[in-house]
Amino acid sequence: xxxxxxxxxxxxxxxxxxxxxxxxxxxxxxxxxxxxxxxxxxxxxxxxxxxxxxxxxxxxxxxxxxxxxxxxxxxxxxxxxxxxxxxxxxxxxxxxxxxxxxxxxxxxxxxxxxxxxxxxxxxxxxxxxxxxxxxxxxxxxxxxxxxxxxxxxxxxxxxxxxxxxxxxxxxxxxxxxxxxxxxxxxxxxxxxxxxxxxxxxxxxxxxxxxxxxxxxxxxxxxxxxxxxxxxxxxxxxxxxxxxxxxxxxxxxxxxxxxxxxxxxxxxxxxxxxxxxxxxxxxxxxxxxxxxxxxxxxxxxxxxxxxxxxxxxxxxxxxxxxxxxxxxxxxxxxxxxxxxxxxxxxxxxxxxxxxxxxxxxxxxxxxxxxxxxxxxxxxxxxxxxxxxxxxxxxxxxxxxxxxxxxxxxxxxxxxxxxxxxxxxxxxxxxxxxxxxxxxxxxxxxxxxxxxxxxxxxxxxxxxxxxxxxxxxxxxxxxxxxxxxxxxxxxxxxxxxxxxxxxxxxxxxxxxxxxxxxxxxxxxxxxxxxxxxxxxxxxxxxxxxxxxxxxxxxxxxxxxxxxxxxxxxxxxxxxxxxxxxxxxxxxxxxxxxxxxxxxxxxxxxxxxxxxxxxxxxxxxxxxxxxxxxxxxxxxxxxxxxxxxxxxxxxxxxxxxxxxxxxxxxxxxxxxxxx
Numbered sequence: 001x002x003x004x005x006x007x008x009x010x011x012x013x014x015x016x017x018x019x020x021x022x023x024x025x026x027x028x029x030x031x032x033x034x035x036x037x038x039x040x041x042x043x044x045x046x047x048x049x050x051x052x053x054x055x056x057x058x059x060x061x062x063x064x065x066x067x068x069x070x071x072x073x074x075x076x077x078x079x080x081x082x083x084x085x086x087x088x089x090x091x092x093x094x095x096x097x098x099x100x101x102x103x104x105x106x107x108x109x110x111x112x113x114x115x116x117x118x119x120x121x122x123x124x125x126x127x128x129x130x131x132x133x134x135x136x137x138x139x140x141x142x143x144x145x146x147x148x149x150x151x152x153x154x155x156x157x158x159x160x161x162x163x164x165x166x167x168x169x170x171x172x173x174x175x176x177x178x179x180x181x182x183x184x185x186x187x188x189x190x191x192x193x194x195x196x197x198x199x200x201x202x203x204x205x206x207x208x209x210x211x212x213x214x215x216x217x218x219x220x221x222x223x224x225x226x227x228x229x230x231x232x233x234x235x236x237x238x239x240x241x242x243x244x245x246x247x248x249x250x251x252x253x254x255x256x257x258x259x260x261x262x263x264x265x266x267x268x269x270x271x272x273x274x275x276x277x278x279x280x281x282x283x284x285x286x287x288x289x290x291x292x293x294x295x296x297x298x299x300x301x302x303x304x305x306x307x308x309x310x311x312x313x314x315x316x317x318x319x320x321x322x323x324x325x326x327x328x329x330x331x332x333x334x335x336x337x338x339x340x341x342x343x344x345x346x347x348x349x350x351x352x353x354x355x356x357x358x359x360x361x362x363x364x365x366x367x368x369x370x371x372x373x374x375x376x377x378x379x380x381x382x383x384x385x386x387x388x389x390x391x392x393x394x395x396x397x398x399x400x401x402x403x404x405x406x407x408x409x410x411x412x413x414x415x416x417x418x419x420x421x422x423x424x425x426x427x428x429x430x431x432x433x434x435x436x437x438x439x440x441x442x443x444x445x446x447x448x449x450x451x452x453x454x455x456x457x458x459x460x461x462x463x464x465x466x467x468x469x470x471x472x473x474x475x476x477x478x479x480x481x482x483x484x485x486x487x488x489x490x491x492x493x494x495x496x497x498x499x500x501x502x503x504x505x506x507x508x509x510x511x512x513x514x515x516x517x518x519x520x521x522x523x524x525x526x527x528x529x530x531x532x533x534x535x536x537x538x539x540x541x542x543x544x545x546x547x548x549x550x551x552x553x554x555x556x557x558x559x560x561x562x563x564x565x566x567x568x569x570x571x572x573x574x575x576x577x578x579x580x581x582x583x584x585x586x587x588x589x590x591x592x593x594x595x596x597x598x599x600x601x602x603x604x605x606x607x608x609x610x611x612x613x614x615x616x617x618x619x620x621x622x623x624x625x626x627x628x629x630x631x632x633x634x635x636x637x638x639x640x641x642x643x644x645x646x647x648x649x650x651x652x653x654x655x656x657x658x659x660x661x662x663x664x665x666x667x668x669x670x671x672x
Contacts, residue, residue, distance in 0.1 A: 003356045003651075006327035007301060010036060010293040013314030018283075018290050021314070022276055024307055029658025031294040031304070032328050035282050042284035042291065047277040054274035057104055061267035064107035065260065067114045071250050072257035082404075084395035085665045088265075093666050096265040103259060103266045110256050113249045120242050120249070127235050127242075130222065134235075136188045136195040137220075137228040145223040153205035156223075158193040160216040168198070168212070175211040179204050264663035272659055279657055294657070297330050326352050329651035337362040339406035342399055347639050348649025355479050357647060361638055364468055365406075368637055370413025371464075372583035372630040374450070375423040375591060378623050379414025382407055395665075410630075420447040421584070425619055426591025435599040436608070450581070451588050458581045459517050465577025466504075468637070469570070472645030473497065479646060491545040499538025500570065505531030539564055573641045579633050587626045594618030 009031065013021055025031055068074075096103075137144060140156075148154045159168070165184045172182050183199040200208045209217070224231045284291045296304060301318055309316040321327055329349040331341050337359040344358050373379065386408035390401065418424065422445025433441035450457040477493035480486075505527060507513050514520045523531075547559025594614060601610030643649070659666065 002332050003350055003354075004330040004332050005298040006295050006321060006330070007298050008034075008293065008319050008321060008325075009296045009301065009304060010291060010317045010319075011308060011314055012289060012291050012317075013308075013312055015285065015288050015290055017312045017314070018280075018285075021292070021308060021312060022279065024311075025292070026272065026276060026657055026659050028304065028307060029656045030300040031292075031296050032654055032656050033279050033282060033292070033294040035284065036291070036293045042286050044284060045281055047281035051274050051277040051281065054270045054277060058267050058270035058274060060104065060107050060111070061263045061270070064110040064256075065263050065267070067110050067253060068257055068260055068263075072254040072260075074260065079389070079393070082389060082393040082396045082400065084393060084397055084400075085661065085663060087395060087665045087667060089667050093265060093269070093664070096262050097269045099262075100266045100269060103262050106256055106259055107263060107266075110253055113253050117246050117249050117253075120246050124239050124242050127239050131232055131235050133220075133222050134224070134228045134232050136190065136193075138188075138232065140187050140197065140228050142197075143225050143227055144220060145225050148199070148202060151202055152199055153202045155198040155200070155205065155209055155212065155217075156196075157212070157217050157219045158195050159212070159218075161189065161191060161193055163194045163196075163215070165196075168196070168215075171215050172208060172211055175214065176204075176207050179208060182208065268661040268663055271661060275657070275660060295327050295654070297654075326652065328654035330654045331356060331358060333358050333362075336409065339402050339409060340365050342402050342406070343635060343638065345653070346635075347643060347647075349651030349653055350647070350649060351651040353483070354648065354651070355475055355482075355646070357475060357643070360471060360475070361642065364471075364642065365634055365638060366409045366413045367464070368468075368580060369410040369630050369634045370415075370417040371461075371580050372633060373410075373414040373587055373626055374417040374421050374584045375425065375587055376415050376418025377423075377425045377428075378587070378619075378627075379411045379416070379418050381623065382411030382627070383415060384411075386411060417584075419445075421445050421588070422449050423588055423591070425615075426588055426595050428591075428595050428615070431595040431599050432611075435611070436603055450584050451592070454581060454585060455516060455518055457584060458578060461577045461580035462574050464580065465574050465637075465641070468577070468642055469573055469645060470497070470500075472642045472647075476646035487548075491541070491548065495538050495541040495545065497538075498534050499542060499564075499567075502531050502534030502536070502538055503567070506535060573644075576637065576641055579637070583626065583629050583633060586629070587622065590622045590626070591619065594622060 011021070137156075142154065144156055146154050146156075165186055168184045169182065172179055179200065181201055181204075185197045185199075187195045187197060189195060198208065198212065226234065296318075305316060308314065329351075331338070331344075331349070333341065333356075340362045341358055343365065344356075344361065350356050370379065386404050389396075389404055390408065396404070422443055424443060427442075430440070430442050433439045448456060473493055473496060477489050480489040480493065505523070508521050509523050509528065542564050543557060543560035545560065546563035547556035550556045550559060597618065598611035598614035601607040601614075
């Protein structure tokens with residue numbers, strides 16, 4: 001339950017050791033680079049071009065892998081994404097990277113072949129468009145650009161849909177009666193146009209075309225020098241030829257599937273190089289020396305000294321951070337609590353000097369999650385599934401592993417709450433016993449059944465919520481005392497505890513509470529007097545002290561009154577915990593409905609099969625829906641109600657200079 005103390009470490013070393021020291025730091029992954037101001041006599045290298053070159057090669061391998069995934073997809077199981085990176089030795093890594101240029105050449109070939117395929121496919125589309133354009137003219141037994149004989153001309157084109165040969169003749173006779181000869185042939189027609197060929201004397205061709213244009217005549221956009229049917233056959237033959245070329249190119253690409261792993265390793269190699277050169281460009285350097293500076297967790301400084309200071313001629317300076325310096329944040333929690341660090345990070349890491357609530361939050365998180373889902377069978381399924389995944393995939397990503405572990409603990413909590421509430425796939429034991437065996441068998445809850453006593457669960461939900469909120473207020477008090485703000489602790493924490501405690505003691509024996517709890521609680525007279533006294537003391541204290549920073553008495557009282565009004569916010573927060581009741585009931589009710597639906601098929605083989613199908617599908621959906629609901633609403637209780645009492649967040653995550661590979665982890669530090 002801590003934010004690790006950070007220190008600034010500066011290393012001044014000889015330039016001849018620069019490469020080795022950078023690689024050692026990258027392999028250790030314990031320092032976030034944050035270079036000090038430039039010193040006189042020190043300059044920075046321009047490594048931008050080199051970095052971009054390495055990034056370009058890494059991207060090239062990625063493009064080649066993407067192409068292989070299209071033409072020679074890798075067979076993967078559904079859970080392969082959980083496996084994490086493959087662990088290889090440094091020798092294996094070196095063996096592959098020694099032939100990196102050859103691999104890059106092959107990657108270029110894969111990409112070139114892919115471009116060829118794309119271009120060929122584009123050509124096929126063009127040819128298919130040409131065939132489509134020829135379709136209306138296929139019955140024409142002359143080339144489309146046929147000029148006619150010595151005395152005649154052919155006018156080929158389209159006219160508006162519905163135009164008949166008679167209409168064309170009539171149009172020509174009316175508009176150009178001097179035309180001596182005209183022959184109209186409709187080649188084809190569709191809903192959009194009529195395709196026709198008009199023959200006339202060459203000397204009258206211009207007049208005839210003008211008349212036809214006035215009626216909507218238009219020449220084809222493409223004219224071939226072959227008979228359309230022959231042109232189509234030729235184009236189809238060309239398409240088949242291009243398709244063969246594509247098949248050959250695809251087979252060539254598939255032939256490179258054997259270098260998939262090598263492409264991954266080489267891509268990781270260039271990523272490491274790009275990262276190293278990015279850092280190298282930030283280092284102040286002289287002719288013979290260079291300086292590295294950055295943030296390191298205090299507990300890893302000895303490791304850094306042993307790896308760098310004891311092995312190279314250098315000076316290592318370790319110093320505490322300045323008051324105004326905001327370091328990156330590294331959390332350190334126990335094996336149980338670190339599983340919910342991702343939840344905290346999604347809200348915001350603690351800033352400098354702020355309390356890390358992860359450990360306290362983790363217990364409430366698992367507690368509330370299990371209470372919302374509250375079915376022993378569902379909890380067992382979740383816990384066992386997560387445990388198996390954790391054991392089967394020991395190298396999964398760090399953040400994913402934390403999330404899986406968190407759900408395993410939440411599953412165990414759900415199992416416990418299910419036993420307390422008597423939920424095992426809802427009431428499946430009762431339904432099966434009654435439907436198939438005509439017996440009444442019930443597994444009694446260890447505590448009580450929420451469906452039979454929802455108001456009791458509501459009371460406990462709000463009680464647990466009140467504890468949650470009081471703990472949050474207590475953390476605020478701890479932080480104030482830690483900063484030496486005793487007056488703030490008294491005014492902003494103690495007075496609220498007094499005020500709220502008094503109100504609670506007044507509420508519990510009231511008729512309103514009795515109607516909700518369905519039980520009348522009577523306190524001794526002195527407790528009732530104490531409750532009123534605490535309420536008055538708390539209210540007066542808040543009225544007078546909440547606006548203590550203001551010197552204006554009227555404004556001070558107004559601010560105090562406004563702070564007291566925030567009791568409505570507390571009421572709203574407490575009521576928010578009724579979602580523990582709502583989601584717990586939803587899980588049980590839906591499960592019971594699923595069981596009842598399954599029992600509608602009756603006894604016998606058909607009934608058993610029907611029940612099994614409804615049972616599997618229904619409970620799978622119920623588990624999925626309520627698992628999501630429990631996750632979302634448990635997060636909300638932490639983010640809004642709990643953190644709202646004390647937590648700000650906004651810390652910067654620790655981003656060390658490390659071997660951030662994509663596909664493999666290397667056992668030892670990488671070489672150049």
